[in-house]
Each structure stands twice: as C-alpha cells, then as structure tokens.
Amino acid sequence: MSVSAATGTRVSGRQRQRLVGRLMADGLARFGAAIVATTLILAIIGPWIVPYDPQSTTAAFSEPPPPILDWPKLLIATLFQGAPAPHWFGTDNAGLDVFSRVIAAPRTDLFIALAAGSISAILGTAIGLLTGFSRNVFTEMVMRVSDLLQSFPVFITAMILVSLSGRSAQNIIITLGLVYTPVFIRLTRAEVVVQMTRGYVEAARALGNSSWRVAVFHVLPNSIVPALIQLSTTVGFCILLTAGLSFVGAGIRPPAPEWGLMIAQGGPQMITGAWWMSVFPGFAISLTILGYAALGHALEQAYD
Amino acid sequence: MLRFIGLRIIAAIAQAIGITILVFFLMRWLPADPVAQMVGTNASAEAMAQARTQLGLDVPVFRQLSDFLGFTSHLGAPGLLQGSLGRSWITSKPVLEEVLEFLPVTLELITYSMFVAFALAIPIGMISATNPNGVVARASFVWGLFAGSQPEFWWGLMFAFVFFFVLQQAGLPHAPPPLGRLSPMLDAPAHITGFIVLDALMQGQFKIAGDAAMHLMLPVGTLVFVISGPIVKMVRQNMGRVLASDYMLYAQLAGLTRWQVGRYALRGGLGPSLTLVGFIYGFLIGGAVPVEVIYSLNGLGEYSVRAVLQLDFPAIQGAVLVIAFVSLIAYLIVDCIHALVDPRITL
Numbered sequence: 110m111s112v113s114a115a116t117g118t119r120v121s122g123r124q125r126q127r128l129v130g131r132l133m134a135d136g137l138a139r140f141g142a143a144i145v146a147t148t149l150i151l152a153i154i155g156p157w158i159v160p161y162d163p164q165s166t167t168a169a170f171s172e173p174p175p176p177i178l179d180w181p182k183l184l185i186a187t188l189f190q191g192a193p194a195p196h197w198f199g200t201d202n203a204g205l206d207v208f209s210r211v212i213a214a215p216r217t218d219l220f221i222a223l224a225a226g227s228i229s230a231i232l233g234t235a236i237g238l239l240t241g242f243s244r245n246v247f248t249e250m251v252m253r254v255s256d257l258l259q260s261f262p263v264f265i266t267a268m269i270l271v272s273l274s275g276r277s278a279q280n281i282i283i284t285l286g287l288v289y290t291p292v293f294i295r296l297t298r299a300e301v302v303v304q305m306t307r308g309y310v311e312a313a314r315a316l317g318n319s320s321w322r323v324a325v326f327h328v329l330p331n332s333i334v335p336a337l338i339q340l341s342t343t344v345g346f347c348i349l350l351t352a353g354l355s356f357v358g359a360g361i362r363p364p365a366p367e368w369g370l371m372i373a374q375g376g377p378q379m380i381t382g383a384w385w386m387s388v389f390p391g392f393a394i395s396l397t398i399l400g401y402a403a404l405g406h407a408l409e410q411a412y413d
Numbered sequence: 414m415l416r417f418i419g420l421r422i423i424a425a426i427a428q429a430i431g432i433t434i435l436v437f438f439l440m441r442w443l444p445a446d447p448v449a450q451m452v453g454t455n456a457s458a459e460a461m462a463q464a465r466t467q468l469g470l471d472v473p474v475f476r477q478l479s480d481f482l483g484f485t486s487h488l489g490a491p492g493l494l495q496g497s498l499g500r501s502w503i504t505s506k507p508v509l510e511e512v513l514e515f516l517p518v519t520l521e522l523i524t525y526s527m528f529v530a531f532a533l534a535i536p537i538g539m540i541s542a543t544n545p546n547g548v549v550a551r552a553s554f555v556w557g558l559f560a561g562s563q564p565e566f567w568w569g570l571m572f573a574f575v576f577f578f579v580l581q582q583a584g585l586p587h588a589p590p591p592l593g594r595l596s597p598m599l600d601a602p603a604h605i606t607g608f609i610v611l612d613a614l615m616q617g618q619f620k621i622a623g624d625a626a627m628h629l630m631l632p633v634g635t636l637v638f639v640i641s642g643p644i645v646k647m648v649r650q651n652m653g654r655v656l657a658s659d660y661m662l663y664a665q666l667a668g669l670t671r672w673q674v675g676r677y678a679l680r681g682g683l684g685p686s687l688t689l690v691g692f693i694y695g696f697l698i699g700g701a702v703p704v705e706v707i708y709s710l711n712g713l714g715e716y717s718v719r720a721v722l723q724l725d726f727p728a729i730q731g732a733v734l735v736i737a738f739v740s741l742i743a744y745l746i747v748d749c750i751h752a753l754v755d756p757r758i759t760l
Contacts, residue, residue: 257428257431262737264702264714265699265717265732266733268702269436269439272721273439273440273443273444274445275444349562353702356566356703357718358718359718359722369564376707379578380574382582394567395563398562399562402562406558
C-alpha cells in the first residue's frame with residue numbers, strides 16, 4: 110500500500126518534471142532557432158547593411174563606443190536626420206568600425222562552419238552507412254582508421270593542416286570537415302547497426318531490393334536523425350575552432366572580418382582599458398554558439 | 414590487470430607513433446615550404462639547396478621517415494629508436510628536451526583545473542540529481558548548456574580584463590596577475606615534478622608557491638569555467654540514472670538516510686563521469702592552447718603554436734607525439750580508476 114502510494118507521488122512528480130523539461134526545451138528551441146536564423150540572415154545580407162566598409166579604415170582610431178544612453182538619440186539622428194552613422198561599437202586601433210565588422214563576420218564564420226559541418230556530416234554519414242551495412246575486413250579497417258583519426262589532438266591537427274596548406278577559407282573548410290567526420294561515422298554506424306536487426310530490413314531484402322537500395326532508401330532514412338542533430342552542435346564547434354585558429358594566428362588572415370581575429374587584435378588593447386575591440390565580437394561568438402547548442406539540445410530532446 | 418595495463422601502454426605507444434607518422438607525411442605532402450621560410454624567399458638557388466640538404470629534406474620521403482624512426486641515419490643524427498625526436502630547426506636544441514620542459518606547465522594547468530572543476534561539479538551534480546526541480550538543478554542545466562561550448566580564449570581575456578584591469582583600477586591591492594608563471598623578481602624552485610606550486614611547497618618556499626598559485630588563478634579559472642559545464646551535466650545524468658534504479662529504491666525503502674543513499678549513488682554514478690574526465694584531460698592537453706597563449710604560460714600548447722607557425726617540422730612531430738601519448742595514457746588511467754571504483758567492471 111505504502112509502496113504504491115510512494116510510486117504514485119513519484120510518477121506525478123516525474124510528470125511535472127517532464128512538463129517543465131518540455132517547456133524549457135521549447136523555450137530553448139525558440140531561443141536557439143532565433144539565434145541560428147539571425148546569424149544565417151546576417152551571413153547573407155550582413156556585408157550589405159553595414160554602415161562602414163568592414164575592411165577600410167576610418168579617420169577615428171581607437172574611438173570608444175558612444176554611451177548606451179545616447180544610443181536612441183543617435184539612432185534617430187542617423188535614420189531620420191541624415192547624420193553620419195556613429196561607431197556603435199567603437200573603432201579598433203587601425204580605425205576599422207567594430208560594429209560593421211561584427212555584422213559582416215557571419216559571412217566568414219558561418220560560411221566556413223556550415224560548409225565544414227555539411228562536409229563532415231555527408232562524408233561521415235556515407236562512411237557510417239557503408240561500414241554499418243556491410244561489415245567485412247575492409248570496413249573494419251576503415252573503422253580503425255576513423256578511431257585513429259578521432260584520437261588526434263583536434264586543435265593542433267587543425268592548426269597544422271591549415272597553416273601548412275595555406276590560411277584560406279577553403280583550406281579551413283576542408284580541414285574542419287575532415288576533423289569532425291569521425292564523429293558522424295561513429296554515430297551513423299551505431300544507428301545503422303541497430304536498424305539492421307529490425308524486421309523491415311529483412312522484408313525489404315525479401316522483396317528483392319538490391320543491397321544498395323535497402324541501404325539508401327530503407328536503412329538510411331531511419332538512421333540519419335542522430336547525425337542531423339549532431340550537425341547543429343558541430344556547426345557551433347566549427348565556429349569555435351575557426352575563431353580559435355585565427356586567435357592563435359593560424360586561421361583566416363587579417364583584415365578579413367572574422368570574430369576570432371577581432372578578439373585577438375583587440376586582446377592586447379584590453380589591458381590598457383580599450384575593451385570594446387574584443388568584447389563585442391566575443392559576445393557575438395558566445396551568443397551564436399549558445400544558440401546552436403540550444404537548438405541541438407532541443408532537437409535531441411524532441412527526438413528522444 | 415598488470416598484463417592489461419602493459420598491453421594498453423604498448424598500444425598507446427603504437428597509436429601515438431602512428432599519429433606522428435601520419436602527421437609526418439601530411440606535413441611533407443602539404444604545399445608549405447619550410448626551406449623558403451628558413452632562408453627567405455629571395456635566397457639563391459644554391460642557398461636553398463644547401464639548406465634543404467642540411468635539414469635532410471633532399472632525400473625521398475620514406476628515407477626521411479626511416480631517418481626519423483632511427484632505422485637509417487644519413488645525417489648522422491639519432492632517431493626515435495635511439496630515443497631522440499631530432500633537433501629543432503629553429504633553436505637547434507633536442508626536441509625531446511624542449512618538449513619535456515614545456516609539458517609540465519600544461520599538465521599543471523589542466524590537472525588543477527580538473528580538480529577544481531570536479532570539486533565543484535560533484536556536489537552541484539548531486540544536488541541537482543536528488544532535487545531535479547530545484548533552483549540548483551535548473552541553474553546547472555542552463556550552465557551546462559552555456560559553458561559547454563564557449564570561446565575560452567575570449568573568456569580568458571575577459572577574466573584578465575575584469576580581475577586585473579577593472580579591479581586594480583578600483584583599488585584592489587591583490588589582483589591576480591595575468592602574465593607568466595611567476596613574478597619577475599622570484600626564482601623558480603628547483604625542478605622536482607615540474608609542477609611549480611608543488612615544487613615550491615615541497616621545498617618549503619611558501620612565498621614562491623603563493624605567487625605561482627596567484628599566477629595560475631586566472632588560467633585555471635578560465636578552464637574551470639569552460640569544462641565545468643559538461644562535467645556537471647554528466648554527473649547529474651549519471652546520478653539521476655542511478656537514483657532511479659531499483660537498488661536505490663530498495664535502499665530508500667530500507668530506511669537509509671538521504672546521505673547514506675547519496676553515498677551509495679555517488680559510487681555507482683561516478684564511474685561513467687570518470688570516463689569524461691579522461692576524455693576532457695586528453696582533450697585539454699592539445700586543446701588548452703589559446704588559454705596558454707593568453708596568459709603566456711609557455712606550455713606545450715604555446716610551443717606547438719610556435720612550431721607550426723615557424724614550420725619547425727621536428728618540433729611539430731615531437732609535440733604531436735607527446736600530446737597524443739599523454740592523452741592516451743590519460744584514457745588508460747581513467748579505465749583503471751573506473752575498475753577500482755565500480756566493482757562490476759573487471760579489466
């Protein structure tokens with residue numbers, strides 16, 4: 110009697126917990142989606158809506174941003190009275206407008222991250238499907254190589270690959286794509302192996318479908334979800350690694366608008382009190398990655 | 414058990430050497446030209462050819478590899494078989510010596526960070542698991558999501574700015590210093606473990622130990638900030654799973670106090686979290702690079718950045734080998750601890 114009473118309260122407690130969890134996940138999903146959408150839109154139109162050219166110097170060097178209380182007044186003056194746009198986030202020590210660069214940077218960062226994420230997802234899913242679907246000596250070898258690649262120190266490997274192949278966006282994309290492929294191989298393969306034991310695979314085979322048809326049209330659609338969820342997280346990691354590489358001087362070359370580069374260039378100025386050069390791009394990265402992580406988490410919850 | 418550890422150590426050595434050989438080929442296959450970097454792009458063809466011969470890059474790649482491994486030695490230098498990683502092309506010092514000088518700095522930084530992060534994460538994770546609707550649980554959930562993937566190099570700068578610049582401007586006398594490992598006036602303690610705080614404490618130099626600890630506060634704080642998120646999440650999930658299991662229900666029904674139940678749950682739930690420790694430790698050895706750069710700690714990460722930017726091939730190979738080996742050993746140690754903590758696992 111007491112046992113059932115105890116479990117009764119347990120269940121209701123857990124239900125409430127699940128409800129709270131779902132609401133939270135829902136709010137998170139909206140938050141994440143909003144950030145992802147904003148960065149995507151900025152990646153497309155960012156360089157066109159900037160008040161100043163993100164790569165050419167202005168007359169103002171190391172100018173601090175206007176006080177936050179003056180912002181509404183300045184905004185009205187710029188929009189309706191034709192006054193020149195203020196340097197909302199100040200200027201850096203080369204005279205570049207920080208606001209314009211923060212807005213223009215998603216074109217660099219997001220493009221790299223999305224391209225690299227897609228490469229690793231497509232490559233990893235394909236290899237994962239292959240190694241999970243037909244298990245023989247060759248695919249076992251592929252898995253061993255994948256394991257070896259996964260035990261590479263990521264940051265250092267990316268640094269070596271990028272700086273030795275030339276610090277261009279294209280090389281960063283290829284490098285990050287390769288570095289994050291093993292994760293997708295592992296995820297997809299694990300899912301495929303589970304799906305292979307299901308009845309529908311045998312049924313599809315019995316109906317006379319060729320192996321590759323079974324693999325691509327029957328197994329793949331049922332085992333791709335974990336990889337799609339992982340994609341959101343991986344894009345976040347790619348943004349982080351892109352910025353980290355340029356921070357240590359092994360990524361995109363200046364004066365391209367890129368968040369990590371801006372943080373690196375503003376860093377030494379911070380000690381002298383000029384905080385605005387790296388604080389604003391840092392906020393941008395921090396918020397962007399949080400958005401992608403939140404979306405990934407919400408998707409994961411919804412899938413489970 | 415001993416046999417298992419021995420086999421795993423041999424496997425780790427083999428894997429680390431495998432990684433290094435892959436990196437070895439990659440570096441020579443990629444278009445960067447270390448010779449041009451060293452003698453300058455305007456150098457004459459003879460100077461280029463001479464430098465190429467001196468660096469041992471004029472022979473076929475497989476010959477270079479067998480030189481590196483120590484099977485042959487056409488420059489008369491020892492190889493890996495003789496226990497040498499070659500000499501740095503920039504400093505001309507033996508790479509092994511350099512790497513072993515820089516490694517303890519990184520190890521000290523990440524070891525302290527792991528300890529602090531765990532000391533924080535275990536109680537927070539336990540409280541969140543036992544009371545999943547509480548304030549702590551919700552805060553730790555948001556924290557795990559937030560701190561799990563943040564630009565640590567930016568947070569490091571922010572910490573340096575807030576604690577050093579802002580607080581010093583505000584008149585705080587003892588702001589943690591943001592650069593280096595020791596104040597310039599102090600001499601480093603004699604080398605015992607390479608962990609500067611431990612070395613100073615072991616020799617009774619409390620002033621130096623205090624100064625070194627102050628210097629480590631900001632870098633350790635930055636790393637703890639970044640890695641505590643996933644650890645808290647992991648501890649909470651594992652504790653939650655253990656608490657929902659039948660044997661925990663039994664322990665509760667048997668009338669044990671909450672603390673006793675918690676202690677049993679901790680034992681069952683900590684094992685999987687330990688796996689994460691190994692993972693993060695291995696990740697940080699090669700991944701704490703930007704934090705080392707910000708605080709000029711002169712660790713292995715900074716060493717490898719320098720080696721990569723200067724195209725110093727032997728130094729890059731040495732750094733990769735040591736980093737890969739240490740992280741593989743970290744996984745091994747965690748597996749052993751896992752087996753000690755969790756009686757269900759035998760090695």
